[in-house]
Amino acid sequence: xxxxxxxxxxxxxxxxxxxxxxxxxxxxxxxxxxxxxxxxxxxxxxxxxxxxxxxxxxxxxxxxxxxxxxxxxxxxxxxxxxxxxxxxxxxxxxxxxxxxxxxxxxxxxxxxxxxxxxxxxxxxxxxxxxxxxxxxxxxxxxxxxxxxxxxxxxxxxxxxxxxxxxxxxxxxxxxxxxxxxxxxxxxxxxxxxxxxxxxxxxxxxxxxxxxxxxxxxxxxxxxxxxxxxxxxxxxxxxxxxxxxxxxxxxxxxxxxxxxxxxxxxxxxxxxxxxxxxxxxxxxxxxxxx
Amino acid sequence: xxxxxxxxxxxxxxxxxxxxxxxxxxxxxxxxxxxxxxxxxxxxxxxxxxxxxxxxxxxxxxxxxxxxxxxxxxxxxxxxxxxxxxxxxxxxxxxxxxxxxxxxxxxxxxxxxxxxxxxxxxxxxxxxxxxxxxxxxxxxxxxxxxxxxxxxxxxxxxxxxxxxxxxxxxxxxxxxxxxxxxxxxxxxxxxxxxxxxxxxxxxxxxxxxxxxxxxxxxxxxxxxxxxxxxxxxxxxxxxxxxxxxxxxxxxxxxxxxxxxxxxxxxxxxxxxxxxxxxxxxxxxxxxxxxxxxxxxxxxxxxxxxxxxxxxxxxxxxxxxxxxxxxxxxxxx
Numbered sequence: 374x375x376x377x378x379x380x381x382x383x384x385x386x387x388x389x390x391x392x393x394x395x396x397x398x399x400x401x402x403x404x405x406x407x408x409x410x411x412x413x414x415x416x417x418x419x420x421x422x423x424x425x426x427x428x429x430x431x432x433x434x435x436x437x438x439x440x441x442x443x444x445x446x447x448x449x450x451x452x453x454x455x456x457x458x459x460x461x462x463x464x465x466x467x468x469x470x471x472x473x474x475x476x477x478x479x480x481x482x483x484x485x486x487x488x489x490x491x492x493x494x495x496x497x498x499x500x501x502x503x504x505x506x507x508x509x510x511x512x513x514x515x516x517x518x519x520x521x522x523x524x525x526x527x528x529x530x531x532x533x534x535x536x537x538x539x540x541x542x543x544x545x546x547x548x549x550x551x552x553x554x555x556x557x558x559x560x561x562x563x564x565x566x567x568x569x570x571x572x573x574x575x576x577x578x579x580x581x582x583x584x585x586x587x588x589x590x591x592x593x594x595x596x597x598x599x600x601x602x603x604x605x606x607x608x609x610x611x612x613x614x615x616x617x618x619x620x621x622x623x624x625x626x627x628x629x630x631x632x633x634x635x636x637x638x639x640x641x642x643x644x645x646x647x648x649x650x651x652x653x654x655x656x657x658x659x660x661x662x
Numbered sequence: 663x664x665x666x667x668x669x670x671x672x673x674x675x676x677x678x679x680x681x682x683x684x685x686x687x688x689x690x691x692x693x694x695x696x697x698x699x700x701x702x703x704x705x706x707x708x709x710x711x712x713x714x715x716x717x718x719x720x721x722x723x724x725x726x727x728x729x730x731x732x733x734x735x736x737x738x739x740x741x742x743x744x745x746x747x748x749x750x751x752x753x754x755x756x757x758x759x760x761x762x763x764x765x766x767x768x769x770x771x772x773x774x775x776x777x778x779x780x781x782x783x784x785x786x787x788x789x790x791x792x793x794x795x796x797x798x799x800x801x802x803x804x805x806x807x808x809x810x811x812x813x814x815x816x817x818x819x820x821x822x823x824x825x826x827x828x829x830x831x832x833x834x835x836x837x838x839x840x841x842x843x844x845x846x847x848x849x850x851x852x853x854x855x856x857x858x859x860x861x862x863x864x865x866x867x868x869x870x871x872x873x874x875x876x877x878x879x880x881x882x883x884x885x886x887x888x889x890x891x892x893x894x895x896x897x898x899x900x901x902x903x904x905x906x907x908x909x910x911x912x913x914x915x916x917x918x919x920x921x922x923x924x925x926x927x928x929x930x931x932x933x934x935x936x937x938x939x940x941x942x943x944x945x946x947x948x949x950x951x952x953x954x955x956x957x958x959x960x961x962x963x964x965x966x967x968x969x970x971x972x973x974x975x976x977x978x979x980x981x982x983x984x985x986x987x988x989x990x991x992x993x994x
Contacts, residue, residue, distance in 0.1 A: 560714050561747035565761035565808070566735035575760070579751040 402643070408636035415630035428637035437613045437621060438638075444528055445617040445645070449596040451532040452539060456592060457585055459536070460543030465577075467544070468551050478548075485541040493602040496534045497523060527607045527615035534602050539595075543588045550584035551577070590653050597646055618642045663725045664738075664815035664848035665690045666711060671720035673706055673872075680706050681872040683720065688816075688850065688865075693842050696852045697859040697895070698869035704852045705820055707869070711850065712741050712818050725815065735764075740809035741818040744825065746801045748793040748808075754780075755789040758807045765812075779807040782844070799830045806841070816848035823858065835861060856896055860884075868892050890991035893918050899948065901985070902959040908933065914986035914994055921948070921962040923983035928969065931976025935959070937969050951975055 412424045432438055467478060484492065500507050501522040509519035522530040554577065562572050600619045603609055609616035609624060616624070622642060626635030666688040673681040681703045688694050696704040709715045711722060713734035722730050729737045740761075748757050755776055756763075762772045780786045783803040793801055802822060809817055819838070823831045839862050842849050853859055859866050860880045868875040868883065868891075876888040880896075887893035893901050901918045909917045925931065926949070935953040947967040951959050961977055969975055986994040 555745065555747065557743045557745045557747035558749060560734075561741070561743055561808075562749075562760075563714070564712060564734045564739070564741050565812075566764040567760075568764075571764060575752075576749060579749075 405636045405639050408632055409640050411633045411636075413631075413633040413636075415632060424633070428633045429641075432625075432634055432637045432641065437616065438641075440613045441616045441618050441621040442645075444613075444615065445597065445619075447528060448532055448535065448599060448617055449593055449649075451529075452536045452596050453589055453592060455532070455536040456539045456543040457588060459540050460547045460588065461581065461585075463540070463544040464547040464551050465573075467548055481544055482541045484538055485545075487538070489538060489601040490605050492538055493534050493605045496530075496537070497606045501530060523607050524611060527611065531599075531602055531606065531615055534606070535596065535599055539592055543592070546584050546588050547581060550581050554580050586657050590657060593649060593653060594646075597642075597649065618645065663690055665725055666816060666848065666850070667721075667723040667726075668707075668711070669721040669723070671707075671710060671722060672718045673703075673710055673715065674718045679872070681710070684872070684874055686867065686874065686877070688848060690848055691846050693839075693849045693851065693862060693864045694867060695859040695863035695865070696850065696867050696869055697854065697856055698875075699895075700854055702869045703872035704854075704869050706872075708741075708818055708820055708850060708852045712739055713737050714741075738815040739818055740812050740814035740816075741820065742802075742805045742809050742822045744821045746793075746805040746822075746825075748801060748804055750793055753790050753792060754785060754796070754804050754807075757793065757804055758785075758789075758811055761808060761812045775811045776807075779810045782810065782841070783807050798826050799834060802826065802834060803837075806838075810841075810845070814847070816850060819849065819851040821852055821854070823853070823855075831858075838862065857898060860896065866896075868895060886993070887985065888993055890916065890918070890987050890993075893985055893987075893993070899960045899962070902957075902961075903987075904933075904957055904959075906955070908955075909986075912984055912986055915989045916987045916991075917979075918985035918987065919959075919979045919983065921960045923980045924959075924961040925978040925980055926961055926963050926967065927976045927978070928974065929976065931978040933959075933977045935975055935977065937971060937973045937975050940967075940969055940971060942966065949975065951977065953977075 409428050410423055410425060411421050412427070413421045463481065467474070467481065471477070487495075498506070503509050503519045503521040503524075506519075508522070512519045520526075558576060559572060562576055567575065598619050599617060600623065603615055603617065603620045604623075607615040609620045613621075618638070619642065622635050622638040625631050625638055666686075668684050668686040670683045670685055671681060672679070672683045684707065696707060698704050706715060710717050713729070713732060717730055720730070721728060724737055724739070749760065752760070758776045758779055759772045762775060767775075776789070777786070780789055783806060785800070785803055785807060788796060788800060788804075793804065796804065802825075805822070822838075823834050826834060835858060838849075838851075842862075851858075851862060863880055865877060866880055866883055867877050870891055876883060876892045878886075883892060883896045887896060890903065894903070897920055899921050901920050903916050903918050905916045909915060933953050935951040938950040938952055938958075940950070941948040944966070945964075947963045947965070949961045949963065949967070949969065951961055953959060959977070961975075988994055
């Protein structure tokens with residue numbers, strides 16, 4: 374146990390980094406908050422003035438806002454379902470003893486190392502392109518009409534691309550959790566007459582619950598701010614069909630040059646993220662008890 | 663019913679032959695202990711019987727039925743693991759009921775059997791706790807409870823007491839022995855502790871390097887060990903072995919004398935020596951003696967024996983208590 378003297382010293386030593394981190398966060402947040410109450414357009418410099426909550430009013434009453442809100446949640450939810458479900462399936466497969474295990478594992482992890490813009494472009498041009506893409510070729514091979522994924526199902530396509538990037542992460546975390554499952558427990562269940570499905574539902578799944586929570590938490594943080602994949606594939610379109618909150622803020626600021634409105638959007642995104650965080654923390658509190 | 667027969671059972675992991683071929687007969691209702699030093703294949707043998715490992719060749723029969731290739735759950739056996747292998751996220755009640763639930767038993771019957779088992783094992787007050795909230799001994803009992811409810815034809819124990827502290831181990835040993843008397847079901851018990859083997863077993867199977875060295879009742883093995891290995895393994899403290907001239911006078915390559923079979927004297931005897939460490943326990947005195955020819959032996963004297971470090975002492979083997987072994991270590 375630390376004495377009071379040690380505690381004080383420890384606080385002093387930690388203080389600089391805490392202050393740095395606090396400043397790092399508080400300055401941009403403060404400035405965003407300040408801009409969100411200003412009428413501030415890059416096209417009319419020098420005309421900045423305080424306009425109260427007008428920016429918020431405009432942003433929240435914009436029909437694009439609710440669409441992008443829905444898209445954000447769909448994107449996060451969709452990717453979570455695919456990566457957690459697929460991650461469990463892949464982890465179970467990779468946990469089996471097989472030839473070339475190390476090689477296969479590296480291959481599975483590979484997508485995580487590819488930067489989002491590149492992987493999105495690869496998907497857009499090599500897989501989903503309605504003329505030259507692999508999917509179009511496959512459709513034509515069986516005599517079907519090729520689908521223009523990014524035009525006809527833009528949000529679903531982006532969910533697919535982002536899932537592909539995050540699947541390795543989920544697989545990796547879940548695989549390590551799976552490997553820590555006591556083999557005697559599995560053997561005991563086998564002696565108790567549990568089949569493969571019962572073993573999965575009664576032993577494996579409860580054992581993985583913590584790891585699943587961690588995956589959900591970390592992925593949610595990153596998925597709320599997906600941007601590059603949308604920018605290089607659909608540019609938020611057609612219409613607002615694949616615009617999420619991040620992209621809406623971007624278009625407000627850098628396509629419409631409305632810094633004030635974008636700042637208001639940014640604050641709304643912060644509030645949304647915090648609401649999600651509260652729910653996540655509750656969920657974690659339950660599983661980690 | 664629960665007789666188990668092994669017919670030339672062989673097990674190899676790749677090129678490594680762990681069990682070169684074992685024949686064994688376990689009768690219904692017997693308490694059989696597999697004992698041997700670590701790595702002798704006793705746990706592997708148990709896992710072969712359980713069906714958790716496949717035999718490389720040979721046959722396993724339970725009640726006359728060939729189960730060599732049957733799934734573990736179909737053999738009608740229950741196993742208690744070294745780590746207990748309880749399901750951590752289930753309550754004690756659910757842990758014990760798990761095999762019944764897997765068998766698709768009616769809820770009322772499950773409840774009846776669980777409370778019956780809990781009654782036998784003094785677990786009634788803990789049924790709603792999780793394994794993590796129990797002590798080592800209680801976890802052990804839950805593991806046994808999970809085995810009991812299935813009403814198996816035989817129980818398999820894989821070093822179940824090795825994770826408990828010494829005092830608790832003695833208690834659990836007695837409890838398991840009592841359980842065996844109460845249930846009268848075949849039990850196969852693996853341990854490396856010869857005291858556990860001696861105190862619990864109806865029949866001891868001594869294993870070394872995957873081979874059965876000797877099978878017999880505890881006192882059989884104590885009185886008539888088949889070879890030097892068994893003689894040295896059974897009995898505590900270990901048997902003392904003397905070679906050379908001392909053995910020659912008994913017409914053997916080596917002779918063995920148990921610590922409790924020495925006659926001790928401070929004045930005269932067959933072998934003279936110096937007392938090293940003397941352990942005075944009150945009920946017994948254990949003397950570690952360095953004989954004049956350099957051999958280190960242990961002697962037990964009943965009650966108190968007033969010698970100390972550095973004292974001279976003379977040891978004489980008791981009449982008819984000398985074990986003789988030939989060049990190959992077999993008993994003569």
